[in-house]
Amino acid sequence: MRKIPNEWFVSDDKDFLRSLFKLIKSRGYKVIAPTKKEGRIILDYVNSFDEVEVRYIRTLNTPKHFLFPNGDCLFSWVKVNSDINLKTHVFKEKWAFFGLHPCDANSLVILDKILLGDPKDDIYAQRRRNSLIIIYDCEESDEYCFCESVNARIPIEGSGDLWIIPYKGKYYINPLSGRGKDIVKALNPTPSEPPKIPSQTNKKFYNLSNIGALKYLYEHESWLKHSNKCLLCGACTASCPTCTCFDVLDFVDPSLITGRRIRTWNSCTFRSFTIVAGGRVIRKERVDRFKHRYYHKFVFIPEKYGIFGCTGCGRCVSQCHNRIHPLEVILDVITRGV
């Protein structure tokens, strides 16, 4: 994990966020921010600062819903007689994510590792490249949050452009990138000492120092007990900010002349996920599908990229019908297995 960079500024202007919002808007960014819809806080396009809800626990959706949307078009085609013309889409909009929590900003680092690694997923890259990420530290948390346990409490390198911590009526600002610096300069806040990072009081801490043992417990019997609670509904994967597994489908327009290939989110908990020619299913048992996600997040991604594939946002727990908590499952397996 990266150390907190030392360049800090402070602003005691009550309207600091409003000015920041206006500045971003004036620079041609389309702003995506937490906002209240149908009684829930979601990330959505907003036009004015009055729509933004900066004080929230977690949004229902994640940055993934914009940068890696469900039903994204990979390319389209036009058939003229026997000729086929393929067209790929160029994305030109500039997006600003305003007020992401550190966990969701850190999820972008994991998306980047998976999707921008060789070969680069250009469709994601185009959107990501043009996105400004403003991180707003969480003022509240709940029993499902566990970012501190997976080292995601603090924005890691590459997660965002600006980090704002509200503390005792002031705003502490930390530019994390060149773009962030540029914006801070325009707002002219006072240089400051780094603030104390507020700790999240009602967050439970899970000690993952033995996580290395998980790799050797793939066949351990205690997985079965935990998997029996899982309905394999896929709510955890859909709500997860770092789950990127997808399915590819062709859609043909009624004219039969044009069509497009799209990708839809898939889930490793689904039976169809690993079905192969002839109808054979590779991960046929519930327990195999249940533990695959845990191994991906807590063994495969750390081995490959050196960070957990989970940022502790708590969505998978809050969305789960049986409130299955990934770290409680993992720690139970490790305790029984070692």
Added chain:
Amino acid sequence: MNPYLPKLAKVINIIQETPDVKTIRLKLLNEEKLVFKPGNFVMISCFGIGESSFAISSSPFIQEYFEVSVRAVGNVTRAIHKLKVGDVVGVRGPLGNGYPITDLLNKNIVIISGGTGILGVSSLLWYIHEKRDDFGEVLLFYGARTPKDLVRYRDIKTWGKNIKTYVTVDRADETWKGPTGVVTKFLDEVTIPKHNVIFIMCGPPIMMKVTYRKLIGMGYKAKQIYASLERRMQCGLGKCGCCMLSNGLFVCKDGPIFRCDMLMERDIE
């Protein structure tokens, strides 16, 4: 560059291999060439139906065109069976790691394949056939359901000129004079070189499982055995996650050819 965007290729020949397997010969448009290694695969698109992965089964020394052989089992494969000469399909590739040729040089090689599994090793067999002196003794064991289901039998005869070939069928008919039974029986019946031997297997899950256990039982090491795996793939680029094994490796990107000591035994199928 959009990695999901296929190149276009024209169907230039179609061969009916068996009642349910066709070989499609494809040529990329605009004079482009497909340069590939033995063991690579391609994703073939029938626009409006979908995309699937297929082993390239023609010789890597031929670049003007390439071939895939397809058994009609799903939507895409059935659409491929309906193609006519002159039709255009999408092609992405070559994908996958291919066979580690340098590890195979001067080794005695035993190739065990069943059914359409022969297609996963046929580009390697072409390579060995062409560069025969680079390898030690080479044995090919091949099994199919019936004599009518022998895929690429004419190529097997070509390779048979300098590769020792043993073919068996599960159920013989009146025309069949050769052996019957499962392909793994050759491991008992045929003298396998004692030293410096590498096994390569490609076939249906049960054949791979049985072959692997048998070879381990015979005292061979997992690092002497290579398996060519098949999984569902959406992207072929290590992104979609469908082909991920129980140890986190991607069949599309890290494979499809794996040395068995890199795999968990449950994945060797």
